[in-house]
Amino acid sequence: MHCSRHFLLLLLIAALPFPLEGNSHCFDHQIGKYHANSEFVSKTCSQSCTVMPFFSPDNALEAHLNLFEEAQESITIVNPTFESWDPTCSHNHNQCTKCCTGCDISYYRTGEGFPVFAALLNAINLRNVSIRILTNNYSSTTWPEKATMLDWLAVNNISVRMYKTTYFLHAKYAFIDGGKKTLISSVNYSKTSFMKNRESGVIISQCSDCETLKLYQTVFESDWEIADPYVFDNQYTDDQLKSMRDPAFYPYPIVKPPGERVPDIQTTMALQDFNDVQISGYVAPDNARKTFMGSLQNIQSKLIVHIYAITSAKICKEIVDLKNTNGINVTLLVSWNTAGAVKKYTEHCYRNLTNNGITIRKSSHSFLFSHQKYWIIDDKEVHLSTGNWAESDFPIGKEWPPSKAANRDMLVIMQNPSLVKFYGDVFEHDFKLGNDIPGGQ
Numbered sequence: 318m319h320c321s322r323h324f325l326l327l328l329l330i331a332a333l334p335f336p337l338e339g340n341s342h343c344f345d346h347q348i349g350k351y352h353a354n355s356e357f358v359s360k361t362c363s364q365s366c367t368v369m370p371f372f373s374p375d376n377a378l379e380a381h382l383n384l385f386e387e388a389q390e391s392i393t394i395v396n397p398t399f400e401s402w403d404p405t406c407s408h409n410h411n412q413c414t415k416c417c418t419g420c421d422i423s424y425y426r427t428g429e430g431f432p433v434f435a436a437l438l439n440a441i442n443l444r445n446v447s448i449r450i451l452t453n454n455y456s457s458t459t460w461p462e463k464a465t466m467l468d469w470l471a472v473n474n475i476s477v478r479m480y481k482t483t484y485f486l487h488a489k490y491a492f493i494d495g496g497k498k499t500l501i502s503s504v505n506y507s508k509t510s511f512m513k514n515r516e517s518g519v520i521i522s523q524c525s526d527c528e529t530l531k532l533y534q535t536v537f538e539s540d541w542e543i544a545d546p547y548v549f550d551n552q553y554t555d556d557q558l559k560s561m562r563d564p565a566f567y568p569y570p571i572v573k574p575p576g577e578r579v580p581d582i583q584t585t586m587a588l589q590d591f592n593d594v595q596i597s598g599y600v601a602p603d604n605a606r607k608t609f610m611g612s613l614q615n616i617q618s619k620l621i622v623h624i625y626a627i628t629s630a631k632i633c634k635e636i637v638d639l640k641n642t643n644g645i646n647v648t649l650l651v652s653w654n655t656a657g658a659v660k661k662y663t664e665h666c667y668r669n670l671t672n673n674g675i676t677i678r679k680s681s682h683s684f685l686f687s688h689q690k691y692w693i694i695d696d697k698e699v700h701l702s703t704g705n706w707a708e709s710d711f712p713i714g715k716e717w718p719p720s721k722a723a724n725r726d727m728l729v730i731m732q733n734p735s736l737v738k739f740y741g742d743v744f745e746h747d748f749k750l751g752n753d754i755p756g757g758q
């Protein structure tokens with residue numbers, strides 16, 4: 318098996334509910350029990366917002382770069398990972414083995430393909446934007462004499478911290494200039510996520526007092542507060558530090574890769590704003606399970622789901638009940654490709670759904686993964702999530718000890734007829750490219 322694929326599988330497994338190899342994972346740095354915070358409950362904005370949806374592989378990269386290049390004061394980034402686009406530099410990253418990751422120091426000057434890396438260095442060095450990055454610590458070490466992208470960023474005065482509030486940081490989130498714009502998505506910082514997968518996200522703006530956005534910020538600040546500062550494995554020499562900070566190289570060239578055109582797939586989708594969107598949202602783990610299940614119970618007639626994977630048997634059963642008991646018209650589109658043991662759980666669920674006459678398709682093989690997570694309720698609201706329908710993303714209970722798979726995730730609910738139609742169109746587009754899962758198999 319090709320190496321990078323292998324690592325990808327491992328991360329995906331990691332993000333799912335079950336500690337597969339015992340109950341200690343390299344990324345789990347939680348200390349002590351996490352108690353659901355009674356203030357981290359669903360919030361609704363009292364003003365409307367502007368929303369710009371984006372998708373991988375179409376325009377997620379463009380949306381991220383636009384956002385970071387626009388920042389004047391601050392950039393805050395939350396992502397499970399921060400991977401070089403050269404797989405050899407992220408060798409063994411995200412895998413629960415100690416050694417080793419990183420590339421030659423000279424490489425990052427001109428070689429790094431991930432354009433966000435350059436955009437962040439320009440933001441701090443040319444515009445004095447203060448930057449914070451919260452990510453997971455996979456406990457992998459850097460090769461002696463080499464550096465990682467995070468080393469490089471940290472040396473350039475970007476604050477990097479390692480999440481430890483709960484088991485795993487699964488949210489993909491960013492905001493600029495104190496909340497002027499907020500991004501939520503399924504995109505993790507890897508080349509596949511931007512270029513080969515279906516992913517979906519939004520940038521929310523024009524509502525900086527929005528209570529939902531304040532909730533996300535409060536949650537971020539509380540996670541940031543207790544997170545561990547980034548620790549370098551290597552002691553860089555003064556010469557190396559000088560080279561890593563050399564202002565002669567600014568601005569970094571932001572090379573936007575041409576985009577790997579995936580056959581059959583709409584690649585002309587232009588970024589566009591939708592105004593007058595009503596927003597609410599919530600966070601996981603905290604009170605997410607209850608809020609999520611409640612929102613399913615409130616469905617009147619129709620549910621459309623476009624998601625990577627459904628691994629929770631309880632949530633799966635809820636979908637069956639929605640159809641059989643509440644008479645809801647349910648249509649699902651899930652990823653044709655899933656990682657490792659994930660399949661064991663999804664196939665069981667999907668068989669139950671087809672046995673109960675629910676329409677479910679698997680996505681086009683043109684995507685490496687269909688990793689987006691959104692659902693449309695009653696043709697009235699779109700729910701977009703950073704997590705899957707998994708026990709780890711919507712964990713049951715009120716407190717979670719270390720090693721109990723409870724992910725930090727964020728969800729946004731959007732109401733606006735044109736926006737809902739837009740998501741419905743993307744769903745239909747992808748659904749047509751997908752393949753039915755035959756019933757009763």
Ligand SMILES: *[C@@H]1O[C@H](CO)[C@@H](O)[C@H](O)[C@H]1NC(C)=O
Pocket residue numbers: 324325328329398399400411505506507508509510514686688
């Ligand atoms: C998520 O991140 C991993 C590395 O951290 C990357 O290899 C993978 O492509 C990403 N997952 C998906 C589904 O794209």
Ligand SMILES: *[C@@H]1O[C@H](CO)[C@@H](O)[C@H](O)[C@H]1NC(C)=O
Pocket residue numbers: 445447
């Ligand atoms: C850069 O921003 C910081 C605050 O974030 C400020 O203290 C400092 O004076 C600024 N430096 C320059 C050169 O503008």
Ligand SMILES: *[C@@H]1O[C@H](CO)[C@@H](O)[C@H](O)[C@H]1NC(C)=O
Pocket residue numbers: 472473474562
């Ligand atoms: C980083 O910040 C320190 C002090 O806060 C300053 O002395 C140093 O020049 C800064 N480095 C860069 C690369 O901006």
Ligand SMILES: *[C@@H]1O[C@H](CO)[C@@H](O)[C@H](O)[C@H]1NC(C)=O
Pocket residue numbers: 346454455456479545546547548549
């Ligand atoms: C990650 O955590 C380990 C402890 O498990 C620590 O030794 C290491 O320094 C941390 N890595 C970073 C980059 O902070």
Ligand SMILES: *[C@@H]1O[C@H](CO)[C@@H](O)[C@H](O)[C@H]1NC(C)=O
Pocket residue numbers: 619621646647648
């Ligand atoms: C159920 O919803 C799907 C997706 O929108 C639609 O194609 C189908 O016609 C609906 N079925 C019924 C019986 O309304």
Ligand SMILES: *[C@@H]1O[C@H](CO)[C@@H](O)[C@H](O)[C@H]1NC(C)=O
Pocket residue numbers: 629630631633634662665666669
């Ligand atoms: C599938 O259905 C069977 C029988 O109704 C049930 O026991 C099982 O838990 C279900 N599994 C999932 C994943 O929904």
